[in-house]
Amino acid sequence: MAIKNKKKLIENVIHGIFLILGLVTVGCVLLITVYLIVSGIPAIREIGLVDFLFGPKWASTAAEPKYGILPFILTSIYGTAGAILIGVPIGFFTAVYLAKQAPTRFKTVMENAISLLAGIPSVVYGFVGMMVLVPGIRKVFNVPDGASLLAAIIVLAVMILPSIIKVSMTSLEAVPKEYEDASLALGATPIETYFRVSVPAAKSGIATAVVLGVGRAIGEAMAVMMVSGNAANMPSLFQSVRFLTTAVASEMAYSSGLQQQALFSIALVLFLFIMLINATLNFFLKGQKEGA
Amino acid sequence: MKNMKKLIYFVLIATLLLGALTGCAEKGGSVSTDGSTSMEKVIGALGEAFEKNNKNVTFTYNPTGSGSGIKAVLEGRCDIGLSSRSLKEAEKADGLIETVLAYDGIAIIVNPANSVADLTLEQIAEIYTGKITNWNEVGGNDEAIVLIGREAGSGTRDGFESITDTKDTCQYRQELTSTGDVITTVASNPSAIGYASLASVKDSVKAISVGGVAPSETTVKDGSYAVQRPFVLVTKKDTKLSATAQKFFDYITSAAANEIITSSGVVPAK
Numbered sequence: 001m002a003i004k005n006k007k008k009l010i011e012n013v014i015h016g017i018f019l020i021l022g023l024v025t026v027g028c029v030l031l032i033t034v035y036l037i038v039s040g041i042p043a044i045r046e047i048g049l050v051d052f053l054f055g056p057k058w059a060s061t062a063a064e065p066k067y068g069i070l071p072f073i074l075t076s077i078y079g080t081a082g083a084i085l086i087g088v089p090i091g092f093f094t095a096v097y098l099a100k101q102a103p104t105r106f107k108t109v110m111e112n113a114i115s116l117l118a119g120i121p122s123v124v125y126g127f128v129g130m131m132v133l134v135p136g137i138r139k140v141f142n143v144p145d146g147a148s149l150l151a152a153i154i155v156l157a158v159m160i161l162p163s164i165i166k167v168s169m170t171s172l173e174a175v176p177k178e179y180e181d182a183s184l185a186l187g188a189t190p191i192e193t194y195f196r197v198s199v200p201a202a203k204s205g206i207a208t209a210v211v212l213g214v215g216r217a218i219g220e221a222m223a224v225m226m227v228s229g230n231a232a233n234m235p236s237l238f239q240s241v242r243f244l245t246t247a248v249a250s251e252m253a254y255s256s257g258l259q260q261q262a263l264f265s266i267a268l269v270l271f272l273f274i275m276l277i278n279a280t281l282n283f284f285l286k287g288q289k290e291g292a
Numbered sequence: 293m294k295n296m297k298k299l300i301y302f303v304l305i306a307t308l309l310l311g312a313l314t315g316c317a318e319k320g321g322s323v324s325t326d327g328s329t330s331m332e333k334v335i336g337a338l339g340e341a342f343e344k345n346n347k348n349v350t351f352t353y354n355p356t357g358s359g360s361g362i363k364a365v366l367e368g369r370c371d372i373g374l375s376s377r378s379l380k381e382a383e384k385a386d387g388l389i390e391t392v393l394a395y396d397g398i399a400i401i402v403n404p405a406n407s408v409a410d411l412t413l414e415q416i417a418e419i420y421t422g423k424i425t426n427w428n429e430v431g432g433n434d435e436a437i438v439l440i441g442r443e444a445g446s447g448t449r450d451g452f453e454s455i456t457d458t459k460d461t462c463q464y465r466q467e468l469t470s471t472g473d474v475i476t477t478v479a480s481n482p483s484a485i486g487y488a489s490l491a492s493v494k495d496s497v498k499a500i501s502v503g504g505v506a507p508s509e510t511t512v513k514d515g516s517y518a519v520q521r522p523f524v525l526v527t528k529k530d531t532k533l534s535a536t537a538q539k540f541f542d543y544i545t546s547a548a549a550n551e552i553i554t555s556s557g558v559v560p561a562k
Contacts, residue, residue, distance in 0.1 A: 061444040062460035135480050144436040144483055147466050226473075229466040230443065240465050250443045250469050253357040259445070 033271075040268030043067070043261035052265065058232040058242075060251060060259040067262045069247070069269065075235040076244045076273070079149060079224070080217040083156035087217075088210055090157075091164030095209075098165070099172035100194050118162035126226030129155045134227055141238065147229035149241045155223050160213035167212055171205020172198055207284045215277045219270075221245035244270045320348030321536025327354075327361020327374030328447050330471065330489045331523050334394060334556035335374055338544045341552055345543075349536055358447035362388065365526050371537035373526030376447030376489075377454075391525045391545060394558040397490035397512035398452050398519045399499040401475065405482045408432040410501045413518050417456045419485060422463035427483065439465045440477050440486035451521035452487045487519075491557030513559040523558060 044052050047067045055068015098107050129151060138146035175198045183193040199206070221243070229240025230250050242250070248263050248270070255263055323342070325335055332355050339351035356364070358375040362383055365373035379390045400416060402408060408430055411419070418424045419437055428434045441464040442449035448471065453459045468474050471488045478486040479496035486497075490507050493499050499507050502518050511517035525541065527533065533541060543549060550560040 059444075059460060130476070131480070138481065145438040145465050145481060147477070225469070230469075231464050231467050240467075242467075250467065251445055253360055253445070253469070255445055256359055256363065 036264065036268050036271050039261065039264040041265075043258060043265040044268075046258060047262065047265075052262075053269070056234065058247070060255070060262065065259065067258075069244070069266055071232050071234050072242055072244045072247045072266065073269070075149065075241045076218055076270075078235045079152050079156060079228075079241070079243060080214055082149070082153035083160055083217045084210065084213060086153065087157035087160045087164060087213060091161050091209070091213070092168060092206065094161075095165045095168035095172060095206075096194055096199065099169045100198065101190070114162050114165055117158075118166070122159065122220060122223040123226075125155055125159055126223035129223060129227040137238075143238045145229070145240065147227055147240055148238045149228065149235050150237050151227040152224045152241070152243070155227055156217045156220060159220060159223060160216050163212045163216055164209045167209035168202070168206045171202040171208070174205070175201040204284050208281060211277060211281045211284060215274065215281070218273055218277065219245060221249045225249055244273070320346070320350070321534055322350040322352065323372070323534075323537045323540045324352045324370040325354070325361075325372045325374055326356055326364040326370035327526070328358045328376040328523070329355045330376040330396065330448055330492075331374045333491055334523065334553055334558050337552050337556050338549055339540075341549075342540050342543055346536075346539070351540070357445070358450075359445055362526055365528060368528075368531070371527075371533055372541060375524045375526050376521060377450045378522055378524060379526065387529045388526055389529050391527070391541075392522045392561040393525050393544060394523045394553050394560050395512055395520050396451075396523055396558045397507045397517050398448060398455070398487050398521060399490045399493045399507045400502060400519065401478050401486050401488055401493060401497040401499050403478055403482045403484055404496070404498045406432060406498065408500065409498075410504060412503045413456060416502065416519075417458050420456065420458050420462045435483040438481055438484040439463060440474050440481075440484050441467055442471075442474065442487075443467045443469050447521075448487065448489060452519065455519050455521065509554065509557070509559055522561075 047055075052067055052069060053073070054070050055066060056070050057066040057068050058071060059066045094110075098110055102110065130147075133151050133154060134146035136146065137143070137148065137151055141150075179197050179201055180193050183197045184190070188196065224243050225246040228243065228246065230242050230246055231240040232242045232247070233239045235241050244266055248267050251259065252263055323339070325339070332353070335353050339353060343349055343351050353374075354361075354364070354370065358377055361370070361373040362375055362379070364370045365388060366383075366386055373388075375390070376396065379388055384390075400411065406427065408427060411430060415424065415430055419430070420439055420441075424430060425437055426434065427437055439462065441452075441462055444467070446469075453462060466477060468477060471492050474486045474488050475492070475494060475497055478484045488497075490499070490512065501507070505511050505517045507517050507519070512520050525545070527541070532538075544553075545562065547562060550562070553560040
């Protein structure tokens with residue numbers, strides 16, 4: 001009897017510990033959300049939502065400060081879209097090749113290389129971009145300065161490759177072999193089979209991969225800050241630009257007063273973007289569950 | 293086996309406790325400074341010398357930027373704030389006082405490949421406000437000028453813009469977040485121009501003369517080099533420094549510290 005009670009007690013204690021640990025995570029999320037909203041709202045109220053979101057000019061320390069973040073929003077959208085445009089085709093075809101065609105040995109080497117690529121800290125991407133890519137763009141396109149939206153797009157495209165390749169590969173490998181066998185037995189060539197059977201069967205997984213890529217690209221700050229020049233211009237390919245993330249990161253250290261509050265508001269906007277992306281992600285993951 | 297495990301735990305805990313005790317055994321005060329990244333070199337050297345002269349004293353420096361340093365003093369998070377610009381009226385009204393430690397020249401830097409070696413203060417202002425856009429207008433090659441600057445809020449940017457009277461009107465191509473970034477970028481782009489603390493300028497870039505005066509310790513000190521700014525120690529008016537902090541403050545503002553300040557590439561105020 002005593003032993004049973006003791007066991008039950010231990011069981012309860014452990015249950016309690018797990019609960020507390022779980023609550024810590026939820027607590028962090030809640031804390032950040034509440035903090036961002038509380039510290040982000042005042043500046044928006046003072047500046048005005050429309051002026052803040054759609055104002056074309058940002059000059060936070062000017063004598064007559066202007067707090068319009070439209071250039072940052074557009075830059076973040078263009079930059080992410082550009083990275084997806086370059087990164088997704090490369091990542092997708094790599095995933096199809098590795099999951100379906102590559103010889104085992106080569107696949108192992110490639111998989112290790114991709115994991116390594118995923119593990120490289122973003123400051124290293126930024127450094128290589130700054131030392132190689134930026135001067136390269138200056139020479140190749142004959143522009144006065146290479147630090148530009150294009151440089152950021154290229155760096156981001158490389159950075160999102162690992163997550164796109166890995167997630168797409170996993171879902172392609174999960175396609176039941178019978179599907180492919182049936183297709184091959186009906187006389188389809190391997191390539192036809194991969195693109196007509198395997199890819200459609202894995203489509204929600206691939207969509208998840210793309211959304212993950214978007215999330216990574218839009219949230220990246222360090223690497224982008226080092227190659228994009230950071231001037232608050234409206235985005236254009238060879239122009240120096242500032243993203244939502246870098247707008248917060250580059251000015252936070254020296255900021256004060258309304259400027260600092262406005263930076264929190266930018267963080268809040270970024271947070272909403274990420275929430276939107278997560279909601280999309282959940283939508284696709286749900287689709288995947290029902291599809292499988 | 294079980295006893296063995298217990299023993300290991302015991303030893304581990306004992307070691308940890310011992311470690312904690314040795315931490316407490318160290319006596320002597322501490323000085324914490326916080327602020328301008330431009331002042332890293334000079335304050336680091338002064339702190340090191342102070343620690344050497346006074347046993348068991350710890351000196352810390354937090355390179356956060358002038359604005360953050362001033363805020364840190366105000367909130368009591370550090371003893372002495374470091375600012376590479378003079379205090380604003382609003383900050384003085386908050387009960388802060390400034391003591392000039394040294395003067396720092398801001399060097400105007402270009403790529404070594406650039407043939408331009410001298411600009412007037414007016415030309416620099418016109419270049420940064422976008423009135424002059426090509427190097428051939430100031431005697432250089434036919435190349436578009438690429439303007440490199442610092443981010444809004446930076447002490448160096450504030451210093452540069454107030455000296456050249458170009459506040460809020462600079463047409464930056466790049467706004468970088470550290471002196472090192474500016475130097476690296478100018479070193480890698482033949483048509484770039486930037487500004488950086490004289491103390492941190494390296495051979496990878498060329499510091500041009502302004503109005504015929506080359507930036508150097510002597511020209512900053514005698515005031516003939518135009519682009520210069522103060523390095524300021526920020527303290528609270530009505531709060532007394534701790535004994536150690538006061539000792540440090542007295543030491544770095546005394547003539548004894550001049551040699552160290554000079555060797556860090558800036559010019560002592562006294």
